[in-house]
Amino acid sequence: MSLKIVYKPHLLQFRREAGTSRGVLTQKTSWILRITDQEKPGVAGYGECGPLPGLSVDDLPDFELQLASVCSLFNELDLDVYPFNLHIILDQLVPEHLPSVRCGIEMALLDIMNEGQLKLFKNAFSDGQSGILMNGLIWMGSHDYMAEQVEEKLARGFTTLKMKVGAIEFEKECRILESIRKRFDKQRITLRVDANGAFDEGDVNDRLRTLSGFDLHSIEQPVKAGQHELMGELCRTSPVPVALDEELIGIFNYRDKFSLLKKLMPPFIILKPTLLGGFQQTKEWIEIANRLEIDWWITSALESNIGLNAIAQFTASFQNALPQGLGTGQLYTNNFPSPLSVRSGHLHYDKNMDWKLPVFD
Incomplete structure (x- = not known):
């Protein structure tokens, strides 16, 4: 070799x-x-x-x-x-x-x-036998654009929606959440929101109280990473369960990972292998989270279908029933054609479809 x-x-x-x-x-x-x-x-x-x-x-x-x-x-x-x-x-x-x-x-x-077949992990997903449950991502934009995305995701069979918040007026974002809840209760549609650190110490508690009225599953990263005292308090007291995302980025030492999660004890963590340093690094976060009884899910980070395929196969190696964040493959006009497809809110790998990979000179 x-x-x-x-x-x-x-x-x-x-x-x-x-x-x-x-x-x-x-x-x-x-x-x-x-x-x-x-x-x-x-x-x-x-x-x-x-x-x-x-x-x-x-x-x-x-x-x-x-x-x-x-x-x-x-x-x-x-x-x-x-x-x-x-x-x-x-x-x-x-x-x-x-x-x-x-x-x-x-x-x-x-x-x-594994002989270069883009089959990195052998499991029911990579064998085309089962799909991976996903959340449908609602990007920030105008009220009408975000409402349009909600309708499109519901029409495609998603039962979990994740809405980005923190860019337009908070009241407008709440109206979209309210409109969903008027039509679907939490037994029919699960709602997640992702603040990407948009709230600050002065408004975060009021906003979390308001958001709790919409029966949310979780809120990702309500405040910017690195504010451990504030984040720890939010993890303990927030009426909407907190999920850490950006908080994990840049931490590669096992002891540092354990120390962070032990200190903050969030209900959830969100794992992006590309940002965390790959699959072995992500496995360490999972092992620690399991020890501390912290739930987790995995998301892609705007990769092409090549990266998404690898992350999806890795994700399918675990028995995790939570909806995952793997819906980025259809974002692009020039993605690499692949066996990946989304049907009824699940990501599938179709063994009868071929890859069209980049040509190297």
Whole structure:
């Protein structure tokens, strides 16, 4: 085995503007990786490095230079990879401040270890036998645009909706939630909201009390990350259960992960492998959460179908009945055609459909 890695950028174009409290996205760059083995002609493993603008630790101006440096080192080392040394390689090869690079290389190595079929984890989902329950994501925008998204998601069979809040007037956001609750109680439609840290210490308690009137499942990251005393109090007292998201980003040491969750004891944590440093890092969060009886779910982070496929297969490896956040594959006009599809609020892998992967020179 003599592995070689190459990469190429792919500029993903959104079908419609994607609004959060951090701003509006119309496009996003991912770097697609391909690993080949000189002893296995025609076999390749694919991964994706997709730092999220304004959020990822490795959203850096020289990101591509650092990615190129890691790939150059990879090619110099003449690596052999096996299940027992995969994470040793990742630890030695990729600096902690490049979590999306670690995640992308981990994807590609898992793929090539499984003969390069984009089947990283064998389970009922990757075998096309079952789907993954998802929430339908409602992006920020005008009141009419957000209401339009709600109708579209309901028509497509979603029973859990997650609405971004914190960008338009709070009263308008509440009117949308109220309109859903007038039609569907919490037994029929589960509602989540995601503030992306938009509330502050002065208004967060009043807003949480108002939101509690809509029978919400949870609120993600009500205040900005790093305010541990405030967040700990909210986790204990909020009338809407709190889910930590951005709070987890940039923490890679096992003891630090345990210390954070033990201190804050949130009802939920949300796990984005691309932002957390890959699947092994995400498994550590899951193991700690299970020990502390904290519930969790996994979401994608605006990856193309290459990254989404790997994250979905990883997610399906766990017996987690909560709706997951894996609905990003249909956001783009120029995504890679794949066997992934959404039916009745579930993500499916259709073994009869083919991939159309990027061409490397």
